[in-house]
Amino acid sequence: MTFYTVVPIEQMFEGAYSSGQQAEEVMICGMLMQVEPLEGRQARIIRLLQCPLDKYLNPAFAPGAVIDYDK
Template identity: 40%
Template sequence: MTLHTIMPLELVLQGIHNEEAEPMHEVTVKGIKMQVVPIAPGMGKIVRLLDCSLHDYLNPALMPGALIPYHTFEE
């Protein structure tokens, strides 16, 4: 991969080896599998969609950074 940028390399690679990355969970909400970062119990911030239809990518409620309620079930 080639990256052409005027930004300093330190800024581009900032946080690439961060050991304290936010914990992500894979959840399914209304049939859409996504990765979320928990913010509060039952509430998460969408990181990315993993398994959905192409039309779901156009839904502003499912864009990365949007907050979404979800349920986790402990087994």
């Protein structure tokens, strides 16, 4: 792959290899989802793993939504 740019290569790939926080699988409201823990009792939804089909259309459970949960 060739990049034709004036941006330094270090800046282009900055953060590409950082590990960040580990994702957890939790069961909330009868749904298994993968979340990224945030501060306090909150988590950001990464993806739904197992849930009823109508829950995929609920914006409260969309990827990126922040939810409250107990660890």
